[in-house]
Amino acid sequence: MAYFYAEKALHYFQETNNYGRALNAESVMLLQMSQDASVDFNELTERYTNLIHNSDTLGLKDKKALFLNNLGFEYFNTGNFTLAKKYYYEALLLDDPNSTSYLLHLCNYVDACLEGNLSRKGILLKKIREGLSRAKKLNSMHFIVLFQLMKLKAEGNDIAYYKFIEEKALPHFSAINHVIYHKRYGKLLFHYYVETSQYMKATTVLADQL
Template sequence: MIEGKLIKFYREKAGLTQGQLCEGICSATHLSKIEREITEYSGEITHLLSQRLNICLDDEFVRYHNLQQKLKLWHNTFVMQQSKESEILKEEIEKETLIQLPDFQVFYQLLSARYYLSNYQLETALLIIQNLQKNESSFSPQDRNMLKHVLGMYYFHNGQYRDCIQILTSIDQSQYNQFEYYYHLALAYHLIHFNIISYYYAEKVLDYFQKTLNVIRIIDTETIMLLQLNAKELHDFEETKERYEQLIRTCDTINEIDRKSKLLNNLAFELYRRKKYKEASELYKEAMKLMDEKVPHYLTALDGYINTCYKGKLLSNEILLELAHKGLRIAKSTKSYNWIFFELHLYQLNHEEDDYYHFIETTALPFFKNMGFTMLIEHYEKKLFHFYNRIGAVQKALDLANSYIQGRKSYYDHE
């Protein structure tokens, strides 16, 4: 029974009171009950009311159900990572007057927040989320859990990985059937280097994506699983390389350039960790050629390329300085925390050792600790520990030893 909702919607749109609309047709009390869908009514009454509103209820039913379907399809474009289709549906939905109906508003706003998150417009997404939170208590269980999912995604995009995990693990699985959130949990756990838990969630969501034939997300999930296999220890390289190359070929088949660039970056990193600097540098270059400089992953690849060329002595110091300045400029313009890495490159390339370690101590490590970047903390604490020992700063070295266990492998250098 949606006739009452439609009549109320068009009555208010026309600026009519209940009394004005129902005059000569029925009482205002009866119209009020029709609009609230708490009474029986004859088709003749709704026909007369719709005539006065100059609408055809049968046509409006079709529009209502079409819009309902479009919203579901729009949601599916996010899960399937279909950005072009998402843009088309967004435009169509925005043109539909019925989107203003209360029936659609919560779901529409949740999807709008997802849209802005997918386009890295975090501030706009957060405003929508905050407005939704004001009325969260009145939401259905499905919408309440979807809000948690969207908020978790916001935290993830904002680098708040522990907040992301906290909110996503509070989702009630019995009342929310969008198991895609397992993927975001796998990613968040990966980025704080809880590798076993990350692999667990990746395995769970892989089954879901396989059942729904979501090829793109299968690639993403298998990528996460590969990263976990090589996280703490170096996995068999031939198997690692073969699996990466298989995923890259799949990307070529479905013309997924963005994912191919990320896979090339990941494989380059595995080569770097194994001190195959020349091969790694070539893959980093290939990855960067496929990326727009404004996307976050470009800075990751550029950082890796500078590291590789510095360690492998593949480029002159002058060229590396130019690349580091470029990375710093892009990072600051895009408000990316990657500016820290490029600042470190500049200190290192300019042979400013004291400034390099002072920056690690006062800026880099506090930031990594605040964000929960476990592996980065271990990596830079190890560097700082050895520096303090070398210059005879015994107390500082002892202080660091409280949070650092001598002999741990660095994820970044595998030393």
């Protein structure tokens, strides 16, 4: 239904030459498409590329940054961390460093680098320290949690990393109803407990994910 109404809105905005809102409507459609496993990934990325081009043509820098980030997210989900890093970085360059959108794109950029092992430890820790500092200035608990998670991972401190996921990150993601992060880090914690023979804790985490 979200796709259906977004498509109707898209046609209306196109007919009335409201290009900015037409871009918004199509982005909603693409977000719905990305949740459908039967959707052609090449079609999805091509449509995002068109949105990025159209945003650039119209001089809508904030929308261009958003679509670059969303395209990076699609590549991240397929395990193509190199392209995810590329698009996250391009989004980052368009942002005001004092904005929450900058924090989002910086966080995603560092995440892709960590998952794909695409940058040296020292460089990543410098970016993470920048992110933490900016998150604290903006009083953004969400990004403070995320950058603290990435700091522990970059340092290779597994015990502290999984302890932080259990005690801080998962309760935070649950409290703000962030389903994607809650599932992602819950799954990581579950596998860690299974691998370390902590089966009771693994069962508790599994139950929390259901």
